[in-house]
Amino acid sequence: MDPLMIVVAFLLGFLVRQVGLPPLVGYLAAGFVLNWLGFAGGETLHVFADLGVTLLLFSIGLKLDIKSLIRPEIWGGASIHALLTVTVLGVAVFCLSLAGVPFFSELDLPKSFLIAFALSFSSTVFAVKILEEKGEMGALHGRVAIGILIMQDIFAVLFLTFSLGKIPSIWALAVPVALLGLRPLLFTMMDRSGHGELLLLFGLFVALAVGAAGFELVGLKGDLGALIVGILLAKHEKSSELAKTLMGFKDLLLVGFFLTIGLSGVPTIAAIGVAAILVIAVPFKTTLFFMLLTRFKLRSRSSLLGSLSLANYSEFGLIVAAVGTAKGWLEPDWLVIIALALAVTFVIASPLNTMADMLYVKYREKLKKFETDTRHPDDQPIRPKGVSVAILGMGRLGTKAYDFMYEKYGDEVLGVDFGKDKVLEHRVAGRRVIHGDPTDPDFWKRIERQDIPAQIIMLTMPKHQANLSAARHLRGLGYEGCLAAVAHFDDQVEELRKSGVDAAFNFYNQAGLGFAEHAWSFLERSRQEELQG
CATH class of the missing domain: 1.20.1530.20 (Na+/H+ antiporter like fold)
Known part of the structure; x- marks a missing residue:
């Protein structure tokens, strides 16, 4: 492949991303530019x-x-x-x-x-x-x-x-x-x-x-x-x-x-x-x-x-x-x-x-006005009761967060995920998890106001845009509780905070900190055992 193709594709992909469009639009434009240049x-x-x-x-x-x-x-x-x-x-x-x-x-x-x-x-x-x-x-x-x-x-x-x-x-x-x-x-x-x-x-x-x-x-x-x-x-x-x-x-x-x-x-x-x-x-x-x-x-x-x-x-x-x-x-x-x-x-x-x-x-x-009177099984209203903590995104990270919060709040913890099979697996394991799409503007409007978690909502979805979208929807609906979210990069942390997230954590930084604390506590226990021995 000619290096010029890579240069043109990157530059146009980069430019369109700066105006909020997917890079693929730039790649298409690059093809037409290269065509015009005779490639x-x-x-x-x-x-x-x-x-x-x-x-x-x-x-x-x-x-x-x-x-x-x-x-x-x-x-x-x-x-x-x-x-x-x-x-x-x-x-x-x-x-x-x-x-x-x-x-x-x-x-x-x-x-x-x-x-x-x-x-x-x-x-x-x-x-x-x-x-x-x-x-x-x-x-x-x-x-x-x-x-x-x-x-x-x-x-x-x-x-x-x-x-x-x-x-x-x-x-x-x-x-x-x-x-x-x-x-x-x-x-x-x-x-x-x-x-x-x-x-x-x-x-x-x-x-x-x-x-x-x-x-x-x-x-x-x-x-x-x-x-x-x-x-x-x-x-x-x-x-x-x-x-x-x-x-x-x-x-x-x-x-x-x-x-x-x-x-x-x-x-x-x-x-x-x-x-x-x-x-x-x-x-x-x-x-x-x-x-x-x-x-x-x-x-x-x-x-x-x-x-x-x-x-x-x-x-x-x-x-x-x-x-x-x-x-x-x-x-x-x-x-x-x-x-x-x-x-x-x-x-x-x-x-x-x-x-x-x-x-x-x-x-x-x-x-x-175009909706039917009955709803698709996956689009039913959501009616959780007695929820203090919600975990949005029940992957590995969300599951760990759920289990930790369950020890503190018991049945007042609710998990949400848009994967039906994943929801079923969690229910079989005994977790209180419902099926829903937290990025949907209607998601929280399908829940009675008194049932929206009063204390904290944790955004643990794997995609940054999904967490960002959910945060914006919640603040737009007037949610005044604590919002916590995970990110993979520092610039994503800053973007989440600007969107109303109270506690935004860089996943990799926090994982490193947790690992260091775990290693340190192990070392301290070993020293104590040696002194007692």
Whole structure:
């Protein structure tokens, strides 16, 4: 990769972050700037991009509960949305062809529906990046959005299989049995890979060799293999650690993916105009997602945030267009047009997702009119009683905090987490933990005022933005009790304090202090024993 690409990508990513936008917007802009400067993507950059997408799907699999895909809001929402989107956009594109609009005029009815199918997908890469940065992968809207995207990925894989005429090998039938047979071995290898670079290599080995290469060997899509192998390992206790270990490497490779979008071609003025027409269809897609999710009994807030994370076009749309171009069904210009439309939707969707909670608060009353009378099981009102201490985020740190506070306050301690499986595990262990999303502006409003903890709320969620968001919501609601939160860096501590947190602790500093105190007390006991002996 040319060093200039790295320089431009870093500078533009850095600049857009300073104005509150995700760095991926800068990477997209870098691709267009490099394109304008005459740079071509090159084979190395495309390899990086492909590896990034493969590892992304593997990481999704590591966090996925396969049972979630059978939920009506996921399989029903994805299927109905795809059917309606392809139908409406297909008819609209064909009408534009009858009107003689440039580029559209060459499309007949089947080609119009092919374009509509390419536009029906939303970007897995974009949604996961946005949800990870906001710490909302485990929230209801995050789980629903990811589930819908996986269903869309399955639709895309089926299309590629049939359109390419690539019939899977007879050995593909043995894949489920082979994977189940390999699972104990992979679990053992994962256990014995430690916590350093060997665990990272294990992740690459499983995702790229066992998953992607193994599936391609029997005529199946490699990315699908990475996703399925990730799902296979999801129940292992180190799956979360593996996902975190891969995160930095995966994110670096995905920079190549965003650069390739901008480098995919030089658009003409006419192509830019057509791309603008395609972008106009995104509000239809987003509104349709919102309407469908509310019909499946999600609250308006969950429906809005889920819909905004899907408010774009997808890298799979580019793949569909590439297949159509290779088959001679579409002119090559359509690949550039869809790439440009994809990039523009990324740029528009990024600030919308950043401002999602503000938009919800502003239009809350209007949006609530679309809610159904009954609620989704995960969106029920919260009615805790007699709570003095609340722990928001019941991971390892939150669990330790809960157990310590329980010794002081007993049953007046309440834990909150948005992971349903985690909540169930804590309840089985005897802890008082409820399911909820503390970053939701409505979360505390769904609790009676007298039930909001009077003494202290501890923010122990793993993502800084999640703790920051919860603190702002609580102070905005007039909560006057003590707020405590953890952070990983000193600048995060300062940001939490400015947002109303009374006691903000640098996790690493406090861990070092606790370790030193523990070692010192051990040393003192040893000395006392020697003196007494």
